[in-house]
Amino acid sequence: MHVRAGDTATHALVVIGEAVRHLPHLFSALRKLGDTGLGGDRVPFRIDRMFTEDGNSVFEFPRESRFESARTIDITVTPGPSRWDRFDLLLVTPTRITSDGRLARRPTVFDIAAALARRVFLLSCFHCGGPAEPHWDEFLDAARGLRCIDTELQWIDAERFSTRQQQRIPIGGVVGKMTCQGDLGRLEPLLRAGEYVHVGKNAAFGLGKICLAKGGPHG
Incomplete structure (x- = not known):
């Protein structure tokens, strides 16, 4: 730049x-x-x-x-009341989700929800005085029940310069949109929290920014 x-x-x-x-x-x-x-x-x-x-x-x-x-x-991250809806999940900045030990070039909504639930729990536990036991099963159950209607994802190559290592470090990831349908009500509090804390690797650099848009286009 x-x-x-x-x-x-x-x-x-x-x-x-x-x-x-x-x-x-x-x-x-x-x-x-x-x-x-x-x-x-x-x-x-x-x-x-x-x-x-x-x-x-x-x-x-x-x-x-x-x-x-x-x-x-103040953000309360507990499952909301059940409500079925269609929505778009936007991956705004390169998102680096690990699945089976490697970076996923086409992560699923469940992959994103699982990574986000883990991140929110750790932030809550170590920085906000939250409970020491995770309570994300209901979030993950809701994510498993989602149906992905349309996926528009692409991998974006990006890099940053490390002053410590004096070299450029690859930080590429996935951007795009996922249109889904299912029990958004239970999952929405987690996704809304993700709009603030981001998800995946290198979130502290601004990667993994997501945005939830309810009422995605109907086919």
């Missing part, structure tokens, strides 16, 4: 559980990263504004001495 002086960009940062208390430290680290520069070319940047999902400003340049507290969002 090539950038010019004066270019602007907006980036999203998901901070989960106890990490919210450390947001000022994360902000300080990002500012120091801006001084150091991004990538192999060490491109410097400045943070002009930091704001929450609802538009509430946490920081605005040049008011550098003020850092407001961020509003948080």
Whole structure:
């Protein structure tokens, strides 16, 4: 990616559980990263504004001495009431799901739900004071009962530059859309959580972003 002086960009940062208390430290680290520069070319940047999902400003340049507290969002991830529906599951950024020990180039909805249930449980347990025992059987049962009506998936090759290893690392994955029908009601809370926490390998880099769109097209 090539950038010019004066270019602007907006980036999203998901901070989960106890990490919210450390947001000022994360902000300080990002500012120091801006001084150091991004990538192999060490491109410097400045943070002009930091704001929450609802538009509430946490920081605005040049008011550098003020850092407001961020509003948080509580997400309850328990199976919802049974409701049959047709929906689209969008894989927005390259999604890297492991199945049978290897990256799946055509993951199923069950593969995605299983990986997401595992990720949500671990985040809840270690960062949000959640239960130490997973309770995802009902989510997985709902995922098994889904019928995939149409699949439009493609593999996208991508890479990142590792400053530690001083080389480019492949992070390709699947993007596209899956149109499904089944008991969305029970599964929806898990998929909605996935819209925030992403799913699969390298989620911390922004990979595995999913989006649920209810009422997919009828054939």
